[in-house]
Amino acid sequence: MSDYVNWGILATGSIAATFAEALHQVDSADLAATSANLLAVASRTQASADKFGKRWNVPRCYDSYAALAHDPDVDVVYIATPHPYHYDNAKLCLEAGKHVLCEKPLTLNGKQSAELIALAQRNKLFFMEAVWMRYIPAIAKLREWVAEGVLGEIVAVSADFNFHRPFDPNHRLYNRELGGGALLDLGIYPLSLTTMLLGFPASVESHATIGTTGVDESVGLLLRYASGAVGMLTCGLRSNRPIEATIAGTRGYVKLPDFFLRPDHLILHLNGEEPQTHAIPYRGNGYPHEIAEVHACLQSGALESAIMPHAETQQMMELMDQLRAEWGVVYPEE
Numbered sequence: 001m002s003d004y005v006n007w008g009i010l011a012t013g014s015i016a017a018t019f020a021e022a023l024h025q026v027d028s029a030d031l032a033a034t035s036a037n038l039l040a041v042a043s044r045t046q047a048s049a050d051k052f053g054k055r056w057n058v059p060r061c062y063d064s065y066a067a068l069a070h071d072p073d074v075d076v077v078y079i080a081t082p083h084p085y086h087y088d089n090a091k092l093c094l095e096a097g098k099h100v101l102c103e104k105p106l107t108l109n110g111k112q113s114a115e116l117i118a119l120a121q122r123n124k125l126f127f128m129e130a131v132w133m134r135y136i137p138a139i140a141k142l143r144e145w146v147a148e149g150v151l152g153e154i155v156a157v158s159a160d161f162n163f164h165r166p167f168d169p170n171h172r173l174y175n176r177e178l179g180g181g182a183l184l185d186l187g188i189y190p191l192s193l194t195t196m197l198l199g200f201p202a203s204v205e206s207h208a209t210i211g212t213t214g215v216d217e218s219v220g221l222l223l224r225y226a227s228g229a230v231g232m233l234t235c236g237l238r239s240n241r242p243i244e245a246t247i248a249g250t251r252g253y254v255k256l257p258d259f260f261l262r263p264d265h266l267i268l269h270l271n272g273e274e275p276q277t278h279a280i281p282y283r284g285n286g287y288p289h290e291i292a293e294v295h296a297c298l299q300s301g302a303l304e305s306a307i308m309p310h311a312e313t314q315q316m317m318e319l320m321d322q323l324r325a326e327w328g329v330v331y332p333e334e
Helices: 014-029 046-056 065-069 083-095 110-122 137-148 182-198 288-300 310-327
Strands: 004-010 035-042 060-062 076-079 099-103 127-130 154-162 203-210 216-224 230-236 244-249 252-257 265-270 276-279
Touching: 004 014, 004 065, 004 288, 014 035, 014 046, 014 288, 035 046, 035 065, 046 060, 060 065, 065 083, 076 083, 083 099, 083 110, 099 288, 110 127, 110 310, 127 288, 137 182, 137 244, 137 252, 137 265, 154 182, 182 216, 182 230, 182 244, 182 310, 203 310, 216 310
Parallel strands: 004 035, 004 076, 035 060, 076 099, 099 127, 154 230
Antiparallel strands: 154 244, 203 216, 216 230, 244 252, 252 265, 265 276
16 A cells, blocks of 8 residues: 555535545644545535635546446545535445445444445445544543553443534435434434443433434433443533543543543542543544544454444444434435
8 A cells, every 4th residue: 555545525515515624634633544535526516626626636527426326546535525425425436346434323224334345345335324422632641541441340320412403304414304303413413422342232211302304403311231221311402511421430430521522631530539631632524533433444454343333333323223213203215
């Protein structure tokens, strides 16, 4: 492999801009053995692609996703479209022989994700769901503490991701045709944090408030584990609340403020001791850590990341399928 990776970005919205910024930060942050080169971008219109390309100094700007997928010099494509389009977009790129980093959730449902994972594996291509939170240094340190037994046996995880979004039936979060709802867009983060630490539960109890557009506007989950541990999670669009998590064990607990919004410190409360605040800064806008993981996998020839493996992505999609089925939330594509 060469000492640089040529990236293409598929779509030109806000998350695509955040990722483009991160690609320019990877080398200055000295996080990856290989340099990141933002070579190409694609949009549905030439004007949008050109505007994005001018802003981020992208030499190749395409007016179709297929043109990007078939650019012979692009090594890996970051898919930044809304999640109802992930399946088609990722399939296009994988069939064209491109490695793929796809925004979360990987697809709308487990059937689609299973097909894409199988396609990537058949074609011997790297494929990863972009749960960028997992690569933030503070969360990596949390994972390390749990593995080392700093907190003792984990008995509970609580995590909440809620904000107030004024109702607009045409906004993607409220629009069933655009895969709207709190679970797939917000709930995947507290769920992913919990499964990262405890694995998948033996059983789940849930409650969802379904709005007039047919999507889940607020969700409460109780995850039960064979060990006796529990996960208590909420997500929703109806109220502003702190975005925070607490991981409790037999030896103490950790507070993780803003676990989604680029956390830069952990507060460790060990039994009988004064709280300790550990500053653990992230680099750039936070996304360079995820990009560095992709580079490391490509460098080693790995087809998946050990931190966000295919099996866990698939289990998560199937768990969210199960929950939506209980609530009667079905998307038109299904």
